[in-house]
Amino acid sequence: xxxxxxxxxxxxxxxxxxxxxxxxxxxxxxxxxxxxxxxxxxxxxxxxxxxxxxxxxxxxxxxxxxxxxxxxxxxxxxxxxxxxxxxxxxxxxxxxxxxxxxxxxxxxxxxxxxxxxxxxxxxxxxxxxxxxxxxxxxxxxxxxxxxxxxxxxxxxxxxxxxxxxxxxxxxxxxxxxxxxxxxxxxxxxxxxxxxxxxxxxxxxxxxxxxxxxxxxxxxxxxxxxxxxxxxxxxxxxxxxxxxxxxxxxxxxxxxxxxxxxxxxxxxxxxxxxxxxxxxxxxxxxxxxxxxxxxxxxxxxxxxxx
Amino acid sequence: xxxxxxxxxxxxxxxxxxxxxxxxxxxxxxxxxxxxxxxxxxxxxxxxxxxxxxxxxxxxxxxxxxxxxxxxxxxxxxxxxxxxxxxxxxxxxxxxxxxxxxxxxxxxxxxxxxxxxxxxxxxxxxxxxxxxxxxxxxxxxxxxxxxxxxxxxxxxxxxxxxxxxxxxxxxxxxxxxxxxxxxxxxxxxxxxxxxxxxxxxxxxxxxxxxxxxxxxxxxxxxxxxxxxxxxxxxxxxxxxxxxxxxxxxxxxxxxxxxxxxxxxxxxxxxxxxxxxxxxxxxxxxxxxxxxxxxxxxxxxxxxxxxxxxxxxxxxx
Numbered sequence: 001x002x003x004x005x006x007x008x009x010x011x012x013x014x015x016x017x018x019x020x021x022x023x024x025x026x027x028x029x030x031x032x033x034x035x036x037x038x039x040x041x042x043x044x045x046x047x048x049x050x051x052x053x054x055x056x057x058x059x060x061x062x063x064x065x066x067x068x069x070x071x072x073x074x075x076x077x078x079x080x081x082x083x084x085x086x087x088x089x090x091x092x093x094x095x096x097x098x099x100x101x102x103x104x105x106x107x108x109x110x111x112x113x114x115x116x117x118x119x120x121x122x123x124x125x126x127x128x129x130x131x132x133x134x135x136x137x138x139x140x141x142x143x144x145x146x147x148x149x150x151x152x153x154x155x156x157x158x159x160x161x162x163x164x165x166x167x168x169x170x171x172x173x174x175x176x177x178x179x180x181x182x183x184x185x186x187x188x189x190x191x192x193x194x195x196x197x198x199x200x201x202x203x204x205x206x207x208x209x210x211x212x213x214x215x216x217x218x219x220x221x222x223x224x225x226x227x228x229x230x231x232x233x234x235x236x237x238x239x240x241x242x243x244x245x246x247x248x249x250x251x252x253x254x255x256x257x258x259x260x261x262x263x264x265x266x267x268x269x270x271x272x273x274x275x276x277x278x279x280x281x282x283x284x285x286x287x288x289x290x291x292x293x294x295x296x297x298x299x300x301x302x303x304x305x
Numbered sequence: 306x307x308x309x310x311x312x313x314x315x316x317x318x319x320x321x322x323x324x325x326x327x328x329x330x331x332x333x334x335x336x337x338x339x340x341x342x343x344x345x346x347x348x349x350x351x352x353x354x355x356x357x358x359x360x361x362x363x364x365x366x367x368x369x370x371x372x373x374x375x376x377x378x379x380x381x382x383x384x385x386x387x388x389x390x391x392x393x394x395x396x397x398x399x400x401x402x403x404x405x406x407x408x409x410x411x412x413x414x415x416x417x418x419x420x421x422x423x424x425x426x427x428x429x430x431x432x433x434x435x436x437x438x439x440x441x442x443x444x445x446x447x448x449x450x451x452x453x454x455x456x457x458x459x460x461x462x463x464x465x466x467x468x469x470x471x472x473x474x475x476x477x478x479x480x481x482x483x484x485x486x487x488x489x490x491x492x493x494x495x496x497x498x499x500x501x502x503x504x505x506x507x508x509x510x511x512x513x514x515x516x517x518x519x520x521x522x523x524x525x526x527x528x529x530x531x532x533x534x535x536x537x538x539x540x541x542x543x544x545x546x547x548x549x550x551x552x553x554x555x556x557x558x559x560x561x562x563x564x565x566x567x568x569x570x571x572x573x574x575x576x577x578x579x580x581x582x583x584x585x586x587x588x589x590x591x592x593x594x595x596x597x598x599x600x601x602x603x604x605x606x607x608x609x610x611x612x613x614x615x616x617x618x619x620x621x
Contacts, residue, residue, distance in 0.1 A: 014459060023471060
């Protein structure tokens with residue numbers, strides 16, 4: 001188990017290093033990084049000072065180390081638009097993103113798990129067709145278009161729900177559905193196929209032969225084991241959430257990290273986007289580590305290999 | 306069932322149809338047999354997806370001839386004209402116009418070209434890079450394999466959409482940039498799948514024999530193993546097309562993809578977003594275009610997988 005954790009930590013470290021090299025390389029590719037990090041009002045003296053502070057007179061790998069050591073301490077430079085440290089701006093908009101992501105995750109679970117299980121146990125039933133339909137449509141419909149059409153129907157035409165921004169519970173409904181649909185389609189497919197696999201196994205047949213009740217059989221014997229496969233795929237689902245949050249926040253003007261990143265393009269705010277990329281990469285890696293550990297706890301075969 | 310019956314009789318499906326019909330004791334409906342036969346045909350072959358994709362390719366190639374208007378032409382007197390079946394719609398603009406009076410149908414037809422160009426270029430490049438690395442990784446094994454596969458894992462863990470935003474801040478928005486970004490994030494699926502196949506193929510006798518006869522590693526990889534992975538390659542490619550078109554539309558929607566005024570579908574939806582209250586059709590039709598295209602490619606991909614490589618199957 002300890003070996004497993006150490007290996008995973010090392011891998012986490014590699015991912016972060018890779019992303020940081022990528023971001024650093026981007027900052028040096030367009031010529032003088034000062035053009036990316038400083039606004040048009042900077043004085044020549046400030047220009048010089050910045051160059052000295054970030055080691056621009058030194059070779060590239062030293063520049064990278066300077067950049068990285070600052071990044072580790074949370075210094076990504078000052079946001080050009082917000083005129084304060086970039087990481088502070090990112091930190092301020094994280095709660096909004098996490099709240100939306102949790103709401104979206106609830107939608108994903110509420111749709112994917114029951115429908116996935118039901119469509120596996122009653123093949124050819126109404127639930128099966130509903131499940132297949134969602135799996136099919138959810139993977140072909142662009143999330144931003146779903147969001148816009150939801151706004152059109154429920155906000156513009158019917159006037160039941162608000163069109164966007166953060167607020168009371170009503171503000172969460174449409175964004176959560178928009179965010180949850182794509183990942184739900186993926187999870188549903190996985191839950192369904194994993195459930196079908198488990199139901200076909202010997203120990204389920206044995207339990208059935210022993211006369212275990214249908215409900216116990218499905219929820220206690222089959223469902224628990226069927227959950228292992230979806231757990232391994234949760235990395236993919238997570239990736240769906242990260243992409244989805246950018247799109248959903250843009251559609252609903254939700255004041256989160258994704259919208260912050262999209263707005264950064266219009267101000268050419270490189271310090272801000274670099275802080276966003278690194279924090280998201282960190283978050284992603286941290287969550288997938290947690291998922292792996294849960295997975296190892298649930299399935300002993302992983303732990304001992 | 307239908308397939309089994311057809312398979313057994315082989316040469317004379319008409320005879321079976323009339324036999325089944327007679328035995329069921331139903332009145333003869335003219336054309337029912339034809340209908341049933343075409344239904345069976347559609348179950349066996351991906352007719353509808355192929356028709357949609359063919360339409361897409363035709364509109365991409367002949368956009369200038371097919372589009373009723375110039376996609377960038379403004380008709381400021383005809384702003385926000387509704388589609389033809391709504392009040393105020395005309396046959397001049399079948400799907401209506403946007404807030405600048407540009408014809409939506411013409412823009413969708415021209416948008417097909419952008420989507421297909423991106424998909425073809427990215428998948429070709431991604432497949433070449435991914436296949437080469439997959440072959441190398443699988444054939445040489447050991448350190449090379451370890452290194453390349455970790456690289457694949459890492460690229461899978463990168464929040465690609467945020468990296469794309471950063472790239473666009475540095476280099477600006479252009480078709481070339483978006484294609485490069487998408488290539489960087491699409492080779493890994495090919496590499497992984499080709500590697501897995503190569504691992505199996507390289508243990509076979511014919512590979513060992515060609516090694517004994519003095520063939521070089523590269524010759525074995527490209528001449529003897531590559532043909533063996535070609536069906537997998539075809540399947541992976543067809544399954545990726547839909548995802549790629551979606552990814553491109555997301556980036557275009559966010560304003561980091563295809564720069565306006567090029568009529569990309571994602572850009573059109575972004576434009577229509579501000580007009581939802583007055584002209585819903587601006588955002589609606591391009592979304593349907595994306596949906597049908599992706600759906601068609603997904604269906605075709607699934608069909609190809611079942612046909613050529615059932616082991617890749619995840620759900621039945």
